[in-house]
Amino acid sequence: MNPPPQKTSPLSRRQFFRAGARVAGMTGMGLLCGILAPRASARTTVWQIDPAKCLRCGRCATECVLTQSAVKCFHTHAFCGYCQLCTGYFVPEPNGLNTAAENQLCPTAAIRRTYIEDPYYEYAIDETLCIGCAKCVEGCNRFGNGSLYLQVSQDHCLNCNECAIGRVCPGDAFRRIPIDHPYLLKTTSH
Amino acid sequence: MSELSQPTRVTRRRFLWQGIAGASVLGVMGGLAVRAVRSRQGAEDRAPNPFAYEMGHFEQTDASLIAYERVAGFRCPRPDPRRLTFDARGRLCLAAGNYVSLLDTAGATLSEIALPGPARALAAASDGTLYVGLRQQILAFDAQGQRRATWDPPPGKPWLTGLAVSETDLFAADAGNRVIHRYDRSGKPLGRIGERNADRNVAGFVLPSPFLDVELHPDGLLRVNNPGRHRVEAYTVDGHFELAWGKATAAIEGFCGCCNPINLAVLPDGRCVTCEKGLPRVKVYDLHGEFESVVAGVEAFPENAKAGAGDGMTDGVKAGLDAAVDATGRIYVLDMVTGDVHVMANKPGQALAG
Amino acid sequence: MMNQVKRRKELRGAAWLWALGWGLGRSVAEQRFPPPDFESGYQLPLTQTPAPRSLLLQYVDVGILAVALALACYLVYRRRSRTGVLALSLFSLVYFGFYREGCICAIGAPQNVALALFDSTYALPLTAAAFFLLPLAVALFAGRTFCAAVCPQGALQDLVLLRPVKVPAWLEQGLSVIPFIFLGAGLALAATGSAFVICRYDPFVPLFRLSGSFMLLLAGGLFLLLGMFVGRPYCRFLCPYGALLRLASIVSKWRVRITPDYCTRCQLCETSCPFGAIRTPVALPANPLALAPERKRLGWLVLLLPALVAAGALLGSRLTPVAAKLHPTVALAESYLDPHRAPTPPGVQTPESLALGRAEQNPTELIASALDVRRRLGTAMVWFGGWVGLVIGVKLIRLSIRSGRTDFEPDRAACFACARCYLHCPNERVRLGLMPASELPAIQPLPAPTLPQTGSHTT
Numbered sequence A: 001m002n003p004p005p006q007k008t009s010p011l012s013r014r015q016f017f018r019a020g021a022r023v024a025g026m027t028g029m030g031l032l033c034g035i036l037a038p039r040a041s042a043r044t045t046v047w048q049i050d051p052a053k054c055l056r057c058g059r060c061a062t063e064c065v066l067t068q069s070a071v072k073c074f075h076t077h078a079f080c081g082y083c084q085l086c087t088g089y090f091v092p093e094p095n096g097l098n099t100a101a102e103n104q105l106c107p108t109a110a111i112r113r114t115y116i117e118d119p120y121y122e123y124a125i126d127e128t129l130c131i132g133c134a135k136c137v138e139g140c141n142r143f144g145n146g147s148l149y150l151q152v153s154q155d156h157c158l159n160c161n162e163c164a165i166g167r168v169c170p171g172d173a174f175r176r177i178p179i180d181h182p183y184l185l186k187t188t189s190h
Numbered sequence B: 001m002s003e004l005s006q007p008t009r010v011t012r013r014r015f016l017w018q019g020i021a022g023a024s025v026l027g028v029m030g031g032l033a034v035r036a037v038r039s040r041q042g043a044e045d046r047a048p049n050p051f052a053y054e055m056g057h058f059e060q061t062d063a064s065l066i067a068y069e070r071v072a073g074f075r076c077p078r079p080d081p082r083r084l085t086f087d088a089r090g091r092l093c094l095a096a097g098n099y100v101s102l103l104d105t106a107g108a109t110l111s112e113i114a115l116p117g118p119a120r121a122l123a124a125a126s127d128g129t130l131y132v133g134l135r136q137q138i139l140a141f142d143a144q145g146q147r148r149a150t151w152d153p154p155p156g157k158p159w160l161t162g163l164a165v166s167e168t169d170l171f172a173a174d175a176g177n178r179v180i181h182r183y184d185r186s187g188k189p190l191g192r193i194g195e196r197n198a199d200r201n202v203a204g205f206v207l208p209s210p211f212l213d214v215e216l217h218p219d220g221l222l223r224v225n226n227p228g229r230h231r232v233e234a235y236t237v238d239g240h241f242e243l244a245w246g247k248a249t250a251a252i253e254g255f256c257g258c259c260n261p262i263n264l265a266v267l268p269d270g271r272c273v274t275c276e277k278g279l280p281r282v283k284v285y286d287l288h289g290e291f292e293s294v295v296a297g298v299e300a301f302p303e304n305a306k307a308g309a310g311d312g313m314t315d316g317v318k319a320g321l322d323a324a325v326d327a328t329g330r331i332y333v334l335d336m337v338t339g340d341v342h343v344m345a346n347k348p349g350q351a352l353a354g
Numbered sequence C: 001m002m003n004q005v006k007r008r009k010e011l012r013g014a015a016w017l018w019a020l021g022w023g024l025g026r027s028v029a030e031q032r033f034p035p036p037d038f039e040s041g042y043q044l045p046l047t048q049t050p051a052p053r054s055l056l057l058q059y060v061d062v063g064i065l066a067v068a069l070a071l072a073c074y075l076v077y078r079r080r081s082r083t084g085v086l087a088l089s090l091f092s093l094v095y096f097g098f099y100r101e102g103c104i105c106a107i108g109a110p111q112n113v114a115l116a117l118f119d120s121t122y123a124l125p126l127t128a129a130a131f132f133l134l135p136l137a138v139a140l141f142a143g144r145t146f147c148a149a150v151c152p153q154g155a156l157q158d159l160v161l162l163r164p165v166k167v168p169a170w171l172e173q174g175l176s177v178i179p180f181i182f183l184g185a186g187l188a189l190a191a192t193g194s195a196f197v198i199c200r201y202d203p204f205v206p207l208f209r210l211s212g213s214f215m216l217l218l219a220g221g222l223f224l225l226l227g228m229f230v231g232r233p234y235c236r237f238l239c240p241y242g243a244l245l246r247l248a249s250i251v252s253k254w255r256v257r258i259t260p261d262y263c264t265r266c267q268l269c270e271t272s273c274p275f276g277a278i279r280t281p282v283a284l285p286a287n288p289l290a291l292a293p294e295r296k297r298l299g300w301l302v303l304l305l306p307a308l309v310a311a312g313a314l315l316g317s318r319l320t321p322v323a324a325k326l327h328p329t330v331a332l333a334e335s336y337l338d339p340h341r342a343p344t345p346p347g348v349q350t351p352e353s354l355a356l357g358r359a360e361q362n363p364t365e366l367i368a369s370a371l372d373v374r375r376r377l378g379t380a381m382v383w384f385g386g387w388v389g390l391v392i393g394v395k396l397i398r399l400s401i402r403s404g405r406t407d408f409e410p411d412r413a414a415c416f417a418c419a420r421c422y423l424h425c426p427n428e429r430v431r432l433g434l435m436p437a438s439e440l441p442a443i444q445p446l447p448a449p450t451l452p453q454t455g456s457h458t459t
């Protein structure tokens, strides 16, 4: 059995410095809190695409940190022409106006085409398949009404500190918006 | 004992050596960082979009089909130009924003008429009266530019996009109600043309976007575009459907996209000039509705081709073309995106036989 | 029904926002051309707007962080239980790592704070503030218990540790300045709103998400491979938040003590730390004069410090144009102004040509904002350069300071509080009843002080 070593003085110089530094550290963090308090907010922001700025470059499909992008195509039906020949649905020169795979523009066949009445068809996006490539958006914008557009689907998005797509978006279309209104939908006033 | 336990046992030589090693590690890392940043705008920025919407060869026009050349041109005096037409005195009437500008054929402004709202339709009668279609209303101006009448809006959800006038009647294309209204010259409604009616063999207008134009043809029939069905239709003034021509294809002989043509003009000899959006192009169709020649192809309107049709302004138009024909058969083409008017004339010696 | 009402409410809110955002050019929400009147009574479907992760769940994250931190301190200092720490770190790896997919994370949080400090339009999420402050506050009192059991990145590396090798002292010391430099760069770029490099170059988050760019996944794999032989390579040689925790734990109130009682200098624990944190006892020479050459060198180094800071600041301002390229606005403005820019062939739409098209629409505004960014970055780069100089200078000074030590004890800053070393101490084994007190090794004398080798000195 070893004898215990002698006790050192209760408060050494170092301990004193440390205590001082700790107080200083806590004060600093308190100060930081004070400065940040007005800037901090429970109303966190999320990333969203301004459809008016999107240039449909295809990066939304390739740059998201998720394998299947959190960006999806959204459809404002009130803008839609319900076209028989939807340029968002069909390749530029389809063999026929039917749902055959080779006629579909969407690389993942994420758009559902349903007959409503002559000559109108409804187009709906299957979010689970859409990869946000904006191909249909380009087709719809170019010839049609622009009722298809991209949005960050908030249930998929991880809300990265810096959106990996927004960083390289050529249209500078990404911005942070308040979490309680997390979409920039196209809407009409009629 | 290990070195780690005695970080203070440092000689000058070792100190220098470690310093150099440390500095070079830092230097290499820094250099790598700088290089990484430098090459940031790397190949990926220049790689084409793997999901590009490819129109491919449809964006090029076969030069041998182009029968017109640009002989003159000018810029619209006002922003947001929408329509143009010629009045009986040969002046060019141009609806832009809340104005109608009257121009000479070289583009100099002769006079202007201020409007209470943006105009989307124009028609000039032979007596000098100018009819202007606002979104919901038709206004009539005399040759001096004084407003003579303001007609009641048609019932329903009117969205007027085209006008045509004869000696006795005025025809108003109402895209909102998907119908052509027939009025007498005083504004009294006389009939509705082109409404879906299986008994009269009228299929009805399919209008995904507000583009419905009506023109009077020398044969006495109306020519109306039906963009959703990719064709031009002919009706008698009483609303009998007579004929239709046109097919849906992005190829040069047809009408591209979901809904084209958007605007029409008629040459003195009755051939039809069509304007398209999406693939902006102006073409001439003969009396039987067969494709004849190209006035101006996609190459002539690069900005317009880029703009995209749909993301519209308040009148639902962002891209598009309009055309008007003067007495000599020259075609004035309005590019709504750039605000340019191109004066197109037959290429010498290339006038194709109609 | 409820859902529909909610969705309609959301729609109305979105409409309002949309009018605000887009209305700059247009005064009201657009009057659009109506869709056709359907004769079949078809109703227009509403656009689905899936809700983001609820705020409540974000507060749950903060709560779990706080509980985990408290539990970690308890396990390290009261229970002195490696098994407990390991179990907690496994939980953290699963929850913060694989379930929350590395987001929210303390490592990136300093950037949010920096951005919030300098950009008044940025709303700092309360969760980010909490993830920044809580582990730091704990470290001020109890050292790096966050690293030990709460940080998923740390837990992952800890888990793959197979056969640790000792990193040579010069390399260890040299590399240990990198976290501070990385921290400085991350803060400078975040404060100017240019980039969040700390998040972007985190090698483990892509592994948590099982997706990411090939290079990053590769880097993550390499780090794990390296981590089998070098304990926690990211934590020790890169982690910028670790740099902050290091500073905080230098002054912490409680710390890891290998022995629960007193140190007999038996050396049994000497190699037990896979992270090279354990320092051996050192005696100071009885006669301080023996250290005169070292003091002199220390003096020179203290004088060198301002020079290093100044040189760093100068270098930083020189590197501003390079750093500015990280900012998309500056990069775009530069390529727009580049006289040698190749004209884009018609028809081929690349992101670059699309961006240039945007630049052409409003070049003056773009160039103005690019200049503004560059000006702000210029200031930040001067600070960053100075910081690098300071870090290197202070490191050199620290290397030249000799301090005495009587026990085998972990370096406060370097110790991750992983509790591995405890069981190597015979006193601990006695405490736990794993061996009888009579078998305790005898107290060893302090090793004799090693004096500078004066032979190589010329002055």
Ligand code: SF4
Pocket: A049, A053, A054, A055, A056, A057, A058, A059, A060, A133, A134, A150, A165, A168, A169, A170, A171, A172, A173, A174
């Ligand atoms: S990266 Fe930007 S421009 Fe490209 S598709 Fe996405 S939002 Fe549109």
Ligand code: SF4
Pocket: A072, A073, A105, A106, A107, A108, A109, A110, A111, A125, A129, A130, A131, A132, A133, A134, A135, A136, A137
């Ligand atoms: S074309 Fe692209 S953006 Fe459109 S639905 Fe398909 S995957 Fe989504």
Ligand code: SF4
Pocket: A047, A063, A064, A065, A066, A069, A070, A071, A152, A156, A157, A158, A159, A160, A162, A163, A164, A165, A166
């Ligand atoms: S914030 Fe992250 S997850 Fe969301 S869209 Fe951007 S990159 Fe994808």
Ligand code: SF4
Pocket: C256, C272, C273, C274, C275, C276, C277, C278, C410, C411, C414, C415, C416, C417, C418, C419, C420, C421, C422
């Ligand atoms: S607790 Fe012990 S083994 Fe773990 S890091 Fe600290 S000194 Fe090393």
